[in-house]
Amino acid sequence: MSRQPQKRQMSLADSFLKSFQETKSNKRPKKKEESDSDSAQEEEKKIQQKRIKKKRKIKNKKNLKKPSVFKVRHVVKKESVDPATCPEILSVEKEFNTASNELIRAENNFFSIRNQDASKKDFSHVRPYDYPYLRHLIQRKPEESFDIYHLKDRSSLRAKLEAVSRVYENEFLREPCGNERACLMGDKCEGLNISQAKDRVFILREYLLPSEQANYEKTGKYPSEIRLCLMCKRVEIMRAFFNIKADGMGIKEDCILQDYRNLVNIKGEYRLSDCIVSSRHTYEGLTDPIVLHVRSAYKLVEKNGLRYYDQWRMAYPVENQHFLVQPPSL
Numbered sequence: 001m002s003r004q005p006q007k008r009q010m011s012l013a014d015s016f017l018k019s020f021q022e023t024k025s026n027k028r029p030k031k032k033e034e035s036d037s038d039s040a041q042e043e044e045k046k047i048q049q050k051r052i053k054k055k056r057k058i059k060n061k062k063n064l065k066k067p068s069v070f071k072v073r074h075v076v077k078k079e080s081v082d083p084a085t086c087p088e089i090l091s092v093e094k095e096f097n098t099a100s101n102e103l104i105r106a107e108n109n110f111f112s113i114r115n116q117d118a119s120k121k122d123f124s125h126v127r128p129y130d131y132p133y134l135r136h137l138i139q140r141k142p143e144e145s146f147d148i149y150h151l152k153d154r155s156s157l158r159a160k161l162e163a164v165s166r167v168y169e170n171e172f173l174r175e176p177c178g179n180e181r182a183c184l185m186g187d188k189c190e191g192l193n194i195s196q197a198k199d200r201v202f203i204l205r206e207y208l209l210p211s212e213q214a215n216y217e218k219t220g221k222y223p224s225e226i227r228l229c230l231m232c233k234r235v236e237i238m239r240a241f242f243n244i245k246a247d248g249m250g251i252k253e254d255c256i257l258q259d260y261r262n263l264v265n266i267k268g269e270y271r272l273s274d275c276i277v278s279s280r281h282t283y284e285g286l287t288d289p290i291v292l293h294v295r296s297a298y299k300l301v302e303k304n305g306l307r308y309y310d311q312w313r314m315a316y317p318v319e320n321q322h323f324l325v326q327p328p329s330l
Contacts, residue, residue, distance in 0.1 A: 135247070142250040142282040151283060153253050158287050161261045162209045166269050166311075169262075169291075172230045173298075173309040176205035181222060183229035190231035190293070194309060197300035202307050204229035209260055231309075234293035237286075241276055244284050251285040261288035265317050274314045 148154065176182050182203045183189040191204040206227040208216065216222055228236065237257050244251060251257075263269040275289035297313035 135243070135249075138251050138255040138285075139244065139247065139249040140252050142248075146250075146281055146283065148278060148280050148283055148287075151253060151287075154287055157256050158261075160256075161258060161288060162211060163263060164210065164260045165263055168210065169230055170308075170311070172205060172207045173311070174205065174303075175202045175307050177306060181206045181226055183232055184226045185228065185232050189229060190235050190295075191229060191309065194295055194298050194300070196296070196298060197307075197309070200300055200307065204231060204309075207233055231293060231298075234291055237290055238276060238293050241284060241286060250282045253283065255285060256287065257285035258288070258290055260290075262291050264289045268316060271315060271317050 151157075183191070183206055186203070189203040192201045194201055207230040208223075208227060212223055212227075227233075240257050262275060264272040264275055270289070270291055272289060274292060276286065276292050277289045278284040278286045291314070294313070297311055298309040299312050301308045301310045
């Protein structure tokens with residue numbers, strides 16, 4: 001009786017295992033077959049896509065242009081870059097807001113000159129009144145309560161001016177001789193516009209301030225930059241001065257148009273009526289008198305074989321007039 005139940009139990013267990021294995025074996029192959037077919041299709045698609053990409057790359061490579069090759073013909077020296085060898089290129093856009101075509105042209109012209117080689121610069125056309133941006137920098141509206149005698153920097157500005165006598169200036173109203181240099185303006189020198197000289201006009205020698213003349217006599221060397229002649233210097237100061245007047249403006253207190261001053265109302269010097277100077281109530285760039293340039297005031301004379309321009313229409317102060325004063329101690 002005990003063996004029969006054991007056989008039944010074994011048979012049930014065997015049948016269960018057998019049926020389980022059959023169902024398990026029947027399901028797995030189907031899943032494997034489905035997965036294998038899907039993966040095969042995906043692999044084929046990937047292979048086709050790779051083939052298409054390769055074909056496209058080959059076509060693109062054929063159409064690509066070969067990059068140009070730059071061949072160096074000489075060996076480039078290694079040099080240090082510094083402001084001396086490679087100065088900064090100045091441009092209008094970095095410094096100013098351009099508002100008009102006139103302003104753009106003037107500023108570009110100014111910076112193109114600044115970017116030139118210092119040894120080849122030509123300053124013949126550098127005039128303050130020609131540059132709107134320069135006028136903007138130095139000009140200001142006149143003050144109603146202004147008095148030039150109470151100008152804050154008047155004493156410091158006057159200290160930088162060199163007093164020049166009439167006798168000293170007469171020696172610069174002649175043609176150059178020896179190693180003396182001619183006026184910076186060259187063919188545009190004001191000495192060529194004197195109608196009294198007719199066909200004997202000439203270019204004046206460059207004008208040196210007394211300190212520059214003393215340095216030349218001591219060392220035998222002229223300034224590195226050629227200067228204007230006396231007439232051209234008077235003209236440039238006069239044109240800038242009258243331009244400021246025409247604009248109805250004044251000049252900022254730290255600016256000045258002159259670097260020398262003439263002695264006036266002193267025996268042997270100039271009359272104040274022959275000079276220009278700032279108005280008492282408007283500072284126009286002149287703290288002291290400068291002779292007004294008038295072409296008809298000169299005539300040609302000859303001394304020791306050299307041509308001179310005599311200031312014959314610029315009279316001397318009269319001794320018996322009340323405005324004659326004693327010369328200052330220089």
